[in-house]
Amino acid sequence: MTQADTRPRTAVQLQLNGMGDLVWHAQYFRCVAEQSQGGQVSVIAAPTTMARELIGHEPWVREVIDFDRRPRKSERRRGRHSGLDGLWRFGAELAPKRFDRMVLFSDHPGRAIMVCWRAGIRTILGFGETWLQRLLLTKSPWISRYRGPAVAGYKDATAFSIAQGFCSAPIVPRISVRPDALARMRERLAGLPRPLHALAIGASEPYKQWGEDNFVDLANRLAARGHGVLLVGGPAEAALAEAIQARVEPALRHRVTTMTDSSVAESVAALSLVQACIGNDTGAVQFAAAVGTHAFVVLGPRPPLEHDPEHVHMLQAAQLADISAADVEARVLASLH
Incomplete structure (x- = not known):
């Protein structure tokens, strides 16, 4: 007879709404799962994180629950x-679902605490930065939120996970590629020249958008060198991708293709097959870095990303418009050598 698993049945909840945010947290969720019943957790996240596509196949994920x-x-x-x-x-x-505990990766846990009480969850772990949080959350090691110059989401998740004993040191974000999606993408991209570069043309906000002209210039420059170019986005970027491809020099156009009709899992797989991903500060560049591809993020004057210095290369300037396609091309080519 096997000994009963007495570890707590656990849900983890992500407050942040982006796909990149989920990527930054995934390895810490895995650490929580290792200390939970069956070595698994239920992941509660906004539908906008696309959690089923990104981590739903992981063995440590019991289920994904949409918080809509x-x-x-x-x-x-x-x-x-x-x-x-x-x-x-x-x-x-x-x-x-009879959860024993909720682990809140959130700096505003008030709503989640209300949900937990209605659900009968009495162990509720969270940051505990304020006196009110410490009053409402289960007593445990507290953290102070990161207030440095870099993007805070990964920093807070790291500090919280270490304080709670889920891990002992920062973990670089990583996600795995679905084998079925990888097989489809190998076939789809087989005819493109190598080295192959993905241009992540989507942007959640206008101020993050490097712009059509710059992507056209960069695509032309890379294709002129005999490289392949893959324009990556979602359905919302279909028109932009077509416009960029149409402005590529006719003699080079066979080296450039668009991919805006794929699933998130297929996009992750495609980004694992390219030599570099260049683009706006969006989920796609985070996917690329998380599968080990060099990601060049056109950030402009925004806070730096410090979660993966080996694979995330930041292109910063006083203004986003100050970053030229020639500058980006030089950085990308240097990385190939």
């Missing part, structure tokens, strides 16, 4: 879990 509180503006709908009534509803949905 804040839909994208383009969806023009109220989230199922918006408002106090929605939070109460979400707690009722979680109650039958």
Whole structure:
């Protein structure tokens, strides 16, 4: 007879809404799973993180649970879990799962605490930065939020995971590639020249967008060297990808292709097959770095990314417009050598 697994049945919740945010947290979720019942956790995240596509196949993920509180503006709908009534509803949905504890990767845990109480979860671990959080959360080691010059999400997740004993040191973000998606992408990209570069043309906000002209210039420069170019985005970037490809020099156009119709899992697989990914500060460049591909992020004057110095290369300037395609090309070519 096997000994009963007495580790707590655990859910982890991510407050942040982006796909890149999920990538930064995934390895810390895995560490929580190692100390949880069955070596697994249930992951609670916003649908915008695409958690099923990104980590749903991982053996340490029991299930992905959508927390539908804040839909994208383009969806023009109220989230199922918006408002106090929605939070109460979400707690009722979680109650039958009988979680022993909730691990909150959140600096504003108030809503989640309400959900936990409705769900019957009494061990609630969180940052505990304020006196009110310490009053409402289960007593445990607290942290102070990162307030340095870099992007804070990964820094806070790291400090919290170390303080709670889930790990002993920072972990570089990594995700695995779905084998079926990898097989499809190998076939789809087989005809493109090497080295092959992905241009991540999407942007969640206008101020992050490097712009069509720059991507056209860079695509032309790389293709003129005999390199392959893959324009990566989602359905929202289909028109932009077509416009960029149409402006590539006709003699070079066979070296450039678009990919805006693939799943997130397929995009991750494709980014594992390229030599470099260059683009806006968006989920795609985080995917690339997390599968070991060199990612060149056109950041401009924004806070630096410090989670993976080996694979994340920042292109910064006083203004985003000050970063030229020639500058980017030089950085990318240097990395190949």
